[in-house]
Structure formats: structure tokens, C-alpha cells
Amino acid sequence: MKELEDYSWFPSALRNGQTEFIGFVVATFDVYDGFERYLQALSLPRRPMTDLCSGSGEPAISIFRKSYCFTSLSLSDKYPNVSSYQDERISYDGHATDVLDMEFKQDRYYTMFNAFHHFSDEEKTGIVEQIQHSGSGAFIVEILEPTIVCLLKVIFTTTIGSLLLTPFIRPFSLRRLFFTYVLPLNVLAITYDGILSVLKSRSVEQYQSLFSTNVDGIKVLRLKSKWSHLVVIQIDPRI
Numbered sequence: 001m002k003e004l005e006d007y008s009w010f011p012s013a014l015r016n017g018q019t020e021f022i023g024f025v026v027a028t029f030d031v032y033d034g035f036e037r038y039l040q041a042l043s044l045p046r047r048p049m050t051d052l053c054s055g056s057g058e059p060a061i062s063i064f065r066k067s068y069c070f071t072s073l074s075l076s077d078k079y080p081n082v083s084s085y086q087d088e089r090i091s092y093d094g095h096a097t098d099v100l101d102m103e104f105k106q107d108r109y110y111t112m113f114n115a116f117h118h119f120s121d122e123e124k125t126g127i128v129e130q131i132q133h134s135g136s137g138a139f140i141v142e143i144l145e146p147t148i149v150c151l152l153k154v155i156f157t158t159t160i161g162s163l164l165l166t167p168f169i170r171p172f173s174l175r176r177l178f179f180t181y182v183l184p185l186n187v188l189a190i191t192y193d194g195i196l197s198v199l200k201s202r203s204v205e206q207y208q209s210l211f212s213t214n215v216d217g218i219k220v221l222r223l224k225s226k227w228s229h230l231v232v233i234q235i236d237p238r239i
Contacts (some may be wrong), residue, residue, distance in 0.1 A: 001200075003193040005079070006118060010189075016056070016081045017176055017186040018193060021162060022114070023058030024169045026143070032059045032113070034225030035141050035232060039067045048108040050074045052099050053115035054092070056081050060111060061090060070109060076102075083171075099127060104134035106237075112140045116233070117200045121210055131235050132217055138235040143228060144201035151198045153228065158191040204231055 005015045026032060049070035051060035054077045064073040065087075073090045076097035083092070100123060104110065110131055116124060131138045144150055166180045179186040202210070207220045217236035222229050 001196060003118060003196055004189050005193055012079065013175060014179065014186055014189050015079055017179060018190050019055030019081055020169055020176070021166065021186075021190060023056035025157060025161065025165065026114075027058040027062045028165075028168075029227060030062075031143055031225060031227055032063055032141065032230065034223040034230050035139070036063055036067050038223055038232070039063070039069050039139070042069075044069050044109070046071050048072045048074065050105075050108055050110050051076065052097075052110055052112045053077055053118070054080075055115075057083060057085070057090075057092065059113050061085065063111075063113075064090070104131050104136055106135035108136050110136055110138040110235075112138070114141070114143050114197075116140050116142055117144060117197055117202065124210065128211065128218065128233070128235055132237060135237045137237050138233075140233040140235070142201060142231040143225075144198050145203055145229065145231060146198065146201050146206075150201070150228070151195065154194040154198050155191065158194040159187060162187045162190055202231070207231065207233060 004010050005018050047070060049060070049064055049072065051057075051073065054060055054075035057075050060073060060075060064070055071089070075090070075092040078096050078098050080092060080094050080096065082094050085092075099112075100119075119127065128138075144154070162180060166176060166186075169176065176186065204220050204222045211218045211220065211233075219232075219234040219236075221232050221234070223232055224230075
């Protein structure tokens with residue numbers, strides 16, 4: 001099964017509503033703070049950051065600005081939601097970028113935030129191998145785990161949280177309010193995709209098992225964050 005936002009027929013207004021809501025929540029509540037601290041502790045060589053499956057641009061934009069680990073940020077998505085960021089270091093590729101078909105470049109860091117569960121296990125291993133062989137590193141971070149607690153958090157956030165927080169999302173949009181309070185398709189779609197995402201998520205142990213035949217240069221760890229735990233797949237380049 002695929003999330004609604006992964007289907008080409010899914011209306012862009014609802015897809016953008018989803019990515020903007022999720023981006024707003026994770027940036028406002030600093031959901032990835034544990035990963036930001038981890039990045040800063042690594043003392044990485046400063047290279048460009050290319051974000052995959054970027055959606056609205058968050059949390060990649062906040063992490064880029066707060067971590068001071070990267071020289072520039074390039075955002076990309078199969079269904080791009082391009083905005084203006086008033087920062088010459090940040091750009092969004094307006095062309096559709098499918099991770100499964102893209103050519104990875106050397107000497108940069110690729111990131112993917114809360115999107116890895118959208119892919120099958122075969123696709124996951126393929127993405128990791130392609131990044132490794134390109135001579136680049138990557139950080140794939142998931143905020144979801146296959147647990148009851150995580151499922152309950154997602155249901156609360158996508159229902160009650162959506163109703164409470166939608167008016168504060170910027171840029172302001174009457175269409176977003178309409179699809180939240182008048183015809184609540186946005187709430188239903190976000191909740192459906194959120195539940196399905198939890199069901200498709202993987203634990204640290206499952207990811208370790210998935211990459212057990214390709215352990216060189218791949219580290220899977222669980223980081224403590226402000227509101228939950230983060231599952232991080234760190235990929236080192238293979239030259």
C-alpha cells in the first residue's frame with residue numbers, strides 16, 4: 001500500500017497541505033533536535049547538503065541553518081512544493097526528482113527526513129547502495145517506529161493537532177483552512193497517511209537486519225530527541 005501523497009492523481013493542494021503541516025509541526029516543536037546535536041558532534045567536513053523527498057522544505061531548512069555543518073542546501077522532491085526562502089544558500093529544484101531514478105553526485109551529503117518508509121525494502125537497499133557508490137555520504141532520519149505509542153502520537157497530531165495548529169501555518173492560506181474546517185479532506189488524508197506510515201515504519205533492529213549483508217559504511221542508531229526517538233541510518237561513502 002502507498003500513502004495517498006505518493007499517487008500522481010492525488011490533488012497537489014492536499015499533498016502540499018500535508019507536507020506543509022508536517023513541516024510546520026516538526027520545525028515548530030524542534031522534533032529533530034537530537035539529530036542536530038548528533039550532527040554537530042561529528043565534526044563533518046563542510047560540503048553541500050542535498051535533501052531528498054523534501055516536501056515543504058522542513059525540517060531540512062531548519063537543520064541546515066541550525067547545525068552549521070553544510071555549505072549550501074538543495075531541496076528536491078518528486079512533487080516539488082517550491083517556495084521563496086530569502087537565503088541565497090538554499091535552492092529548491094522545481095523539476096520532479098524521483099530518488100529511484102536520480103544520479104547521485106560525489107562529495108556531498110544527502111539527507112532524507114521521514115520519507116524512507118515510503119519505499120519498499122528492495123528500494124531502500126538500492127538507494128543506500130547508489131549513494132555509497134557515488135562517493136557521497138548520507139543521513140536518513142525517521143521519526144516513526146512500529147509501536148503503539150508512536151501510532152497514538154500520530155493519530156493525536158494529525159487530528160486534534162491539525163485542528164489546533166492549521167491557522168498558524170505560514171504562508172497563510174484560505175484553501176488550507178477550507179480543507180481543514182469546512183471540508184476536512186486535509187485532516188482525513190493526513191491521518192490516513194500518518195497511520196499507514198507508522199504501519200510501514202521499521203525499528204532499528206529491522207533496519208540493521210535489512211542492511212546486514214552490506215554493513216560496511218552503514219550505521220543504524222536510535223537517538224533520543226525532545227519529543228520521541230529518532231531512527232538514523234548513517235551512510236559513509238564507498239570509493
